Amino acid sequence: MSKYSKEFKLAVINHYLSTRDGFRSTATLYEVNPAFIKKWVYAFKIHGQSSLIQGHKTYTDIFKHSVLQYMAEHQLSINQTAAHFNIASPATLGRWQKLYNEGGLAALQAKPKGRAPMPKPFKPFTPTNKPVTQMTPDELMQELEYRRMETDYLKKLEALAQQKHLASKNKSK
Structure with a gap:
């Protein structure tokens, strides 16, 4: 669950876009970090209201690699790239970039999570007297x-x- 509701984010974005207030004055008015407003506005301009609905998403290693390539080819910042691809947190891109720089494409693959499966119970062998x-x-x-x-x-x-x-x-x- 996000800290701010979809309606609240939409109200903040509409205020910013309809007035001549900047990010800071809008942030002061709504008591929100200006970086959040900037991220919301950029994502809203690209994706519309669908950018305000954030669910838990999993990304493939191929998608992660293509996002990093797009960012490098178009010389975009992490924030701009996150807004373009509607990725909730720019820190996610920073983490992907670090992993890719350290280990290449293989490092972007998702690691298995949770407990390891339990081993099969040991069944001792008893020799049979069958021919x-x-x-x-x-x-x-x-x-x-x-x-x-x-x-x-x-x-x-x-x-x-x-x-x-x-x-x-x-x-x-």
Whole structure:
């Protein structure tokens, strides 16, 4: 929810456009930051009343890149570019520009938000006593993986026992 309603913004814009008051005197009259009025007026001149309706928008990396290119080609300020593309906050463009300068087009891609998905619960494998001829290919692969892990575990256990035995033998000498 924005701090100022659509009706209030429209009243401020109409006052500014219908009188000879500048941004500062209009800002003093309505007790608003002059930068807000300037932004509202520029956006209103380009987009009309639709510029006053701000919703949460997500932008693609391609759109972000094209906005930055447009700003560079036409030598526009961040505020002018934000007004031209009806982007709510010029700071958004500043952030895009910083990301693009540091990491290129890849840095403009949206990052996944929120928590990472929970891992699937671990299901321990229990070897079956089925004959090999009755097992499915998936069951055969699981059985093979289980047997390999079992063999690796036993080899490692034997190596550790041997290492411990050698260490105790060397200590006693």
